[in-house]
Amino acid sequence: MSTDTVSEVKERTYGNWRRPYKPGLGKLGLGPTLGLFLLLAIVAVVGPQNMTAAGILLAIGFVLLAPTAIRDRYGRHLGERLNARVSWMVGVARGQNIYQSGPFSRVPGGKFLLPGLASDTDAYEGQDGLGRPFVMLHFRKANHYTTVVQCNAQGGSLVDKQDTDTWVANWGDYMRRMGNEPSLLGYQVVVETAPDSGERLRREIETQRTNHASSPFANSVMGSVEQIYPTGSPTVRTFVAYCYDAASNLGKRTRAPEEMGVLMAQRLPQLTEWLAATGAGVARPLTQMELAETVRMAFEPAIAPLIDKARGNGGSGLTWDKVGPTMHHASWRDYRHDGARSISWVMGEAPRGEVFSSVLSDLLRPHPAINRKRVSIYYRPHSPAEAAGLVESDSRAAGAGVDAARSDKSRKRAELRSAQRAAQEEAEGAGLTRFGIVATATVADDGGEDDSDRLALADTAMENLSAPSRIALRRAYGSQDTAFLAALPLGVILPEHVALKLPND
Template sequence: MTTQNEARTYGNWRQPTSPGIGNLGLGGSAVLLGGILMLVVLLYISMFAAIIGGFALAILLVPMIMRDRHGRNGLQWVTARVAYANGKSKGQHLYRSGPLGRVPLGTCKLPGLAAASTLYEAHDAWGRPFAMVTIPRTNHHTVVLTSNADGASLVDSDQIDTWVAYWGHWLSQLAHEPRLVAASVTVEATPDTGERLRREVFDNIAPDAPELSKSVLNEVVDAYPVGSAQLITRIALTYTGAGGTAIGGRKSVEDMALDLGTRLPGLAAGLQMTGAGPARPLTGEEMAEAIRVAYDPSVAALLDQARTSGGSNLTWDDAGPIAHQENWDHYRHDGAFSITWSMSEAPRGEVQSNILSRLVSPHPDIVRKRVTLLYRPHDAATAAGLVERDRKDALFKAQQKKVIQARDNAAIAASDQSAREEAAGAGLVRFGLLATATVLDKEDLTIAAAAMDNLSAASRLRLRRVYGSQASAFAAALPLGLVLPNHLKVPQQIREAM
């Protein structure tokens, strides 16, 4: 139990590891053992052939042994460089749409992984309209909820602990949600255009109000939005329409919309106890506006003005950028420049509930900042196997060393605790984090990168710039329901074994 003055802490998350010899994963260890057997055979044939084979095995294993501070080996660096150079030689880093572009019918469709996405609109069980984004390649369907989080300012610590507990419970229940494959929470810090305040004030001014009052309100409307910012929270839930023996047959887009429409009210109601506030699904027009502003921040004020006159009528075919250019370390889209980072290591040890507060808060050196937490819940059957395998991997790595280090003991203790909690009914969720910083001038990218380094250090996160895949990472940080492991050319199981 904790006293009133004792702050509650959280932790015991673990990064999946692959059992292997030394720094080699399972795949590298298999290559090493296979290479040794090959050398033994070559020794019976020719000493010269064995020496050549030994050099070839060393050239193959050395890149797999060398690892940077983010845990990536040399083979992953080489393949990333080759893949980016190959795509650039084919012109895949460029995108042009609109009337003079190469997109059919002169539209502005989304680029990259979301190019084939479609938007379907329906109504949920409460009669509210909602949008469903479909990715045909993976047969994934995503609905997005928006909420106005209450925030932790002037809130008792007991209430914050209650919110965190309900949030953990809400995440654990996702493992029992039929057909759900992933979820994400996007917190976007954007500059306030002032149109909402202007509309609220001018719509409520009495015609016979004193001139002094009107002048004061006009001055407030003109001065208040300068330097202010707003936080937008969106929760994306991604479901699969593929068939299976446990979840039924393959479902069409219409069937998925009907099925999700019955679940949305319950999922939205469950978020209220987490401190997220009242949640509602995004409509098709709101979804298109959110993605359009992400690619071109200059249209934010225009869209706010359009809402005051009945709506923007923006469609999904016009939600993408006019042009983009992907570079090795940054991404240019329309008139903005962005850098996206991925989390390579979660905070070590125990943390408090406000560990990410500085990371998601607005920053004066960044025009728009987007932090996305990615979740992939495991069902109960899969979770039991994963925690037991993780426990065995931790023991295997510790037993390889003559002297067991304190970090090895901590890893074993954490894996044991995870196994006990899972056996007691706790859920298992794999999570990650993407952070995107957007500026309007290329010269400001260096300042924005330095600011993100400071913010990640304050949050005890280790972030790695997504070199060579900035466009894909930018799209994955948006509430589009892109599950990146399903879009990799190399299966995730093979990548983890490296």
């Protein structure tokens, strides 16, 4: 009698992501800490001469610095939240939350330009080393250039665990390689789910149908398929956007659009080849018209069937100066645009502990309560030189935190172990990458009484979808229009557009 021994393959887990260490005293950041030391120095000088004035200075300093020491679970202090609310109120008073484009607007030339950070973009088109046309966006103010690739991701259904592990490992290697990509500021993976209009299926049936050989029964069956199959079926599209800096690594010379076009034409064949090994399928660059159609459908989902039909007849002919909304209105909690309303969230906290490779499957899955959904993951890789310095600094800071802790040393020791593990992995060749998530849910807004109910259902649906992913999503209060733009495959790296950059931003 023989016994067969079956060895179970243990499913791999992933984790050990950490918030970047921010220098400062206790919960104070670098700026408030410097302000505290400056305040104490002034008090030390003024105190011996006038104790009353020193007391007043201390009181004022306490009022100003105390809000920066009160932080929520996402690491934002009270001062940041107060500043966001005041900035929002000032913007509303100036009418900055309302935008109108087109021939009856103040937009030069009566164009339908994109709002906000993308209002100053120019679109170019070129050919890469394989002869494929590609779009290149130029953000004039920031001097950034973006190109976009569309993938045909295979998904995780009916895929062996070993293949999934290989894809994840190859994606990790892809992230490491991005740290060596010249002039790359960051890249963005966008997964968009929307109802299928059925135009592609109808077009395929019409091209395959023949008038002479088809029986009445076959025609009846194909007619039923044409009518029934598209109903409720979702379409999933995946994009990868790469954002490059125009400043040259040699002497920081600002490069012209022609030079950046040559750079992207040289890099796209290699980038798409690397993507194929990660389970992304066949990756190809988007053309200018295809990107314009994608952005236009995001702002006005009702025209998606018309664009799908136009694609079957040679394309819609949309140009970059016609992709913006006719009008939008951003409120504190949501965003209204061209017959639709959207809510956007940002990642407040990454999953704690270790997760499986399917951690994002629920968040990316279509939901019947959401007409159009986008989940955008941003990656900002550090160069190898930066990564080595950062992990060593984090390790030293975590060790100092253990020595200084009087209570709760177990948590500090866990942070030290995590920092040491990150330093060891970096020394073995791993890369170091900052990442974040922006998610947007869009529903129809036809002016009916049930518009608010649809928006509330979408809000609840996103909460249910994000819970299994163990990702803490927080609504982008006061920044709904900016977050909506950031979720589009445009390569808008938000930290690169802020007026004041702090360490580890």
